[in-house]
Amino acid sequence: MKLLILDRDGVINYDSDAYIKTLDEWVPIPGSVEAIAQLSKAGWTVAVATNQSGIARGYYSLETLEAMHARLRALVAEQGGEVGHIVYCPHGPDEGCDCRKPKPGMLRAIAAHYQVALEGVWFVGDSAGDLAAALAVGAQPVLVKTGKGERTLEKGVPETTLIFDDLAAIAREII
Numbered sequence: 146m147k148l149l150i151l152d153r154d155g156v157i158n159y160d161s162d163a164y165i166k167t168l169d170e171w172v173p174i175p176g177s178v179e180a181i182a183q184l185s186k187a188g189w190t191v192a193v194a195t196n197q198s199g200i201a202r203g204y205y206s207l208e209t210l211e212a213m214h215a216r217l218r219a220l221v222a223e224q225g226g227e228v229g230h231i232v233y234c235p236h237g238p239d240e241g242c243d244c245r246k247p248k249p250g251m252l253r254a255i256a257a258h259y260q261v262a263l264e265g266v267w268f269v270g271d272s273a274g275d276l277a278a279a280l281a282v283g284a285q286p287v288l289v290k291t292g293k294g295e296r297t298l299e300k301g302v303p304e305t306t307l308i309f310d311d312l313a314a315i316a317r318e319i320i
Contacts, residue, residue: 148266153195155271155292164199171213174291176313182226187320192229194251201237230258247277272297
């Protein structure tokens with residue numbers, strides 16, 4: 146199985162320090178939907194692992210989050226592709242869960258869902274927490290410069306991190 150795992154905010158869609166709270170605020174980064182569809186059509190399974198503490202903070206509902214993911218799936222399907230398993234952490238940063246990145250719980254859940262090992266699987270994110278989660282399970286950390294990626298890069302990233310301008314560049318590289 147060719148598996149690629151993506152963070153959501155800042156990788157697939159624009160991010161906001163004020164959170165993505167409504168369906169209208171969920172806006173894909175140019176080229177990201179097409180990249181997911183291209184990867185899917187090339188035989189890749191594209192899964193998503195995303196922290197969504199805005200749920201715990203009361204900024205938006207689970208129904209709103211599901212509507213965002215339904216829109217993502219629909220947009221990718223319009224391009225002839227498919228989005229795989231989507232997992233999210235609805236907890237706040239102080240709840241002590243195992244799923245909130247940089248902890249690797251969501252990546253392990255994706256591995257269990259597909260019954261695969263994560264060693265060498267690319268996990269694409271835009272934050273230090275994403276990269277740390279990848280390293281915790283032996284996955285390949287991949288940083289995109291979209292979202293918080295440029296700021297993350299300025300602070301330094303693990304030596305083994307692969308760096309790309311955006312998700313479209315990743316799709317071009319691996320297809």
